[in-house]
Amino acid sequence: MKLKIFFLLLMLGGFQSIAQKFGYIDTEYIMNKMPEYKKANEEMNQFAEKWTKDIQAKYADVEKMKQKYQQEExxxxxxMKKEKLAEIDKKEEELRTLNNSIFGLNGQLFQKKKEILKPILDEIYKTSxxxxxxxKLSFIFDKASDMSMFYADPKHDYTDFIMDELGLNLKK
Structure with missing residues (x-):
């Protein structure tokens, strides 16, 4: 009986040494504390604003074409009507394509954001x-990502360690 208990304890101790440690961080919180992120965010807003103004100007041109057509109809x-309507439709289609190429799922804005944020995220990943x-963590999850985290024990939160390593002020 003592031998069985000894092997049981030995096995339980062995399983515990195999157990993996994990933690999580909140990259959104970390980035909001980084001056580089604030600068990158401002740069992104400038690009978005410029592209929005360009597209709005082109929409205004299409509206003028429609008004002119209605006046001359x-x-x-x-x-001539078919030709003018085809011209308006072509401009609208070009505008939709341009809008999607800039603001679409993998559009220029998305690519620019990825490009601007890459050095910041690389720094966070290296520090992580x-x-x-x-x-001695096996895994670090990101609370801010699309991964679902229904509950996280705060004792596994390593965000402050990352911020400390990056030299970010925890009090701000």
Whole structure:
């Protein structure tokens, strides 16, 4: 009986040494404390604003074309009407395509955001790796990502360690 208990304890101790440690961080919180992120965010807003103004100006041009067509419609022949409407439709389609290429799922704005944020995220990832090694963590999850985290025990939160390593002020 004592031998069985000894092996049971030995096995339980062995399982515990195999157990993996994990932690999580909140990259959104970290980035909001980084001056580089604030600068990058302002740069992103400038790009978005510029592209929005450009597209709005082109929409205004299409509206002018429509108004001009409506004013001239009674003077135009059937072929001329078709031609003008086709021209307006073509401009609207070009505008939709341009809008999607800029603001769409993998549009220029998305690509620019990825490009601007890459150095910031790389810095966080490198620091996360350093913290993971220091605290012997097998996994570090990101609370701010699309991953679902229904509950997280605060004792597994390593956000402050990352911020400390990055030299960010925790009090602000």
């Amino acid at each position: 009674i003077l135009l022949t059937a072929d 790796e350093k913290i993971a090694r220091k605290y």
